[in-house]
Amino acid sequence: MNRWFPLIGLEIHAQLNTKSKLFSNASKKFMATPNSCVARFDASMPGTLPILNRKAVELAVATSYALNCQVALKSSFDRKHYFYADMPQGYQITQQRAPLAKHGFVDYLSESSKMKRVHIHQVQLEQDSGKSLHDEKEGLSLIDLNRAGVGLVEIVTSPDIRSSSDACSFVKEVMKILQYIGSCTCKMEEGEFRVDANVSVSADISVMGTRTEIKNINRFKGIKQAIDYEITRQIKILQEGGKVVNETRGLTNSGETVSMREKESAYDYRFMPDGNLPYLILHTNESIGKAQHKNAINVDEIRSNLPTLPSEYRRRLQNEYPFEKDIIDFMLENKMAEYYLALVAHRPQVDRMLTFDYIRVHLLPYLERKELSFDECPLKSNDLGDLMYMTHSYQIDGSICNKVYQEALDTNKSPVQIIKENGWYKISDETMLSSWLDQVLDEVKQQSPDLLVFPPKRRKLETAVKKLTSHVIGRIAIISDGKAHAKLMRMIVKKRLDMLIDEQREEQKSSGASS
């Protein structure tokens, strides 16, 4: 039985997070009324010209650097021709001959926690198409141009991926990168992020088989489905002695791929430079002074202003604590790493896992409800750090912690201030707590010594211990004026009572033996 080696390359189309489209000032909104976000240029009104969106270029440059690419200081736009009802110009403006960036790579953690690398072949700017809606009943085709002309970055990888699970891990990493730098929100359900997968299998690891392209995968699960289905399908064909046809395929809702058209009969796109768009010239720190207009873009500035990327956060979190991969992924996906790392830097004494859990259970749902990022969180990382520290070091009661947290969010007061104002500081000094315990036990010995007699039967013993514990705790609360840290006190009482029980048992044993 042959072993088969799959090889996968991806083309990712990510909508740039800009207010307007790539070449027009029409706004870019999901679910807007059909044809309500259409500028004259988007409708291909003759005589209208493309005006390149500066923000889109900046985001694409940032994306390219985040993907470790070399950014071209001079790139150009080409027209890709094909007739399609929802593409009003009869061509798509893209960057075929001289793309914005090339030769990058992305390192990602595979499911088996191995670091792997995918090479980025190129990154290019291009227009999205409109949408056709078919009304079967009326026999009508309707066209919505709201999406026509929205700016995309197309990220083309080398065929470096060997499995569907690696493809998913890689895509997740790319999504995180784009989200971290803010170039794309990556909501697949809103069509902001779409993937084409090129899949081939070969019996010889050094030879690439005939590939098929599965176009327009627009749900995350679809990536795995499409690749797995295609690998199985191709292996079956090859095992039966057949040949894989180089073709474009689509993914059905049930996760199967179906042929759309064969590549051999495919269209010649008749690429040509777009004469309406001057070269896209970018500048460096050295050349920016010579730029002829104030809108010139300095790529060095963009690169040096890149925010910390997920891979760097992953490294820092791993240095911080031996978290499991899932927890780090969770932190990265929810963009809490920055907040978390700042918190532990401020209060290194806090318990790492308890702090993560507190943020996950309390703060994250709160921010999601309020649609806030961690940056915008009203409770600053230092303040939550103080609260966590005071809680974990028994300076306040655990039950008070939530109260303080809630009040801090509601009032904008710092937790320290709230605790001070309410006098919620507890005494956690063990010597102090022990001396109170001594005092109360002395009292008991004198006033009701029968409480200190522990019956041998288990059930009776439990009842007796319970009774004594609540009596002791109650007395300490009175003596300490409520300042004893409840949980800590309970632990000390339990330890002492356990000791007393043990002592009593020893005495009974030795007296029984001597009698």
Place this chain on the structure above:
Amino acid sequence: MASNELFRKTLIQVRELLKHNKISPEDLLTVCQHRMRETSALNYFTNAVEKHDPLINSKIDLPLKGIPFSVKDNFYTEDMPTTCASLMLENHIPEFNATVVEKLHAYGGSMMGKDNMDEFAMGSGGCESQFGPVRNPWNYSELEVEGNDDFYVAGGSSGGSAAAVAAGATFFSIGSDTGGSVRVPAAFCGVVGLKPTYGALSRHGLVPLCNSLDVPGIFTRSVADSAFVFNILKGRDVNDPTTIKQQIPNSRVKPEEDVKGMVIGIPKEHYIDGTHPDIRAAWDKAIQQFSDGGATVIEVSLPNQEYVQPCYRVLCCSDVASNMAKFDGVEFGHRAREGDFTEELYTVSRDYGFNEKVKRRITAGNFFLLEENYERFFGKALSLRRMIRGDYANVFGANSAAPSSGTPPCDVLLTPTTSVTSPLHSRFTTMSDLGDGHEEDHHDLAGMPEMDYHVTGINIAGVPAISVPVGLSKNQYGHDMPIGLHLVAWEQQENKLFRAAKFLEQESNFQTWAENN
């Protein structure tokens, strides 16, 4: 002067009269409307404006207040049909104005109509219009008297723009020039035709032919008028990313210009067989006049001139194939009866909407752009374009990398605009058909050297040029037809162009058709 003869004047002259309240904007409007009726047989408008801008009565002094003008029908005009003289756009009424139209309105100009043209600006005769051919005013009534239904062609593709100004229906008009489409009709109709530097005027709202070559052009009856309109229209437009970013200096034309110290280049490649002897003589005479006027006249070389036409055809047809793709009957253009399939809708709509010439260029363009052909055709054309532009940079001394050739850098170049004067329509159609059956296709793609040999290289180089009428040539039918000479300068040096053109104008003392009819 009788106000009904105002149409004989130039823009600058009527502006003076308006300024001193000798005439009113209404006078001008009335005269031009009358003139339009008198000369309507020339067919220079596709659509005439019925209602006129109330701005002409405003108190504000605007540079073009009340001055009648017209615009080629491939410039977008709000609420007014913009047809490109094609069935494809026969009912197309834009909702906005092209930038140049917007500017002319803002400066108080009064639009009289949309100029007839070759369909989608493809043609050099002004004859390929769904509205019928434009007729050259020169000798039109003479032929009519002779009982001949023939006429002289206005030239193309901006034939209507040239004829309207020549006839005196408007004081200036706006055309578009991709490979000579302003200068050829200007020469044929005996008016001044300016093709500015690429990017000096906005293309926003101009239905494109070839994006990297198109430039709006200006027709006037004098050089000073041309400079006046150019100053108004030039400049950066945020809606056109290919407009020049730097400020272009205003061009001033003195009442009398001299050419002392100017260097006039005569490109030797422009001496070609088939040039009409009268045109050759007019050229020689102008050379003498420049020389006598104190200019240094030198022979220069544009060695890649022979590649201009092939380069132009490939660039132009490829852009046509691409730019015309939007006219598919879905968002834009004539829509045929609803086809059963989208593909069928495209085919039927496009087959009906485009004329043969447009279809041939689309087909050729798509052929040039096929993946297997791209390098052989489009790639080569791009290289040729750099070489041709390099020739002009060399003679104008703008190529800092090139070693000095020993000759001084030229200020302007001087050639004829066309090698022939305007042909009769009957003759023009056989010229373009050539009577060789299928050769028609070949001929269209090879161009018509009599008309475009001298002018097309200028678009490829992106530099400015102007055609100035300098005299008349009596043809074999005994008809006097105008001769145009062609001046070329380096990019953004329109001021040098106007200086030399003004000199030529005052030396030749040419009388426009409107002045005598």
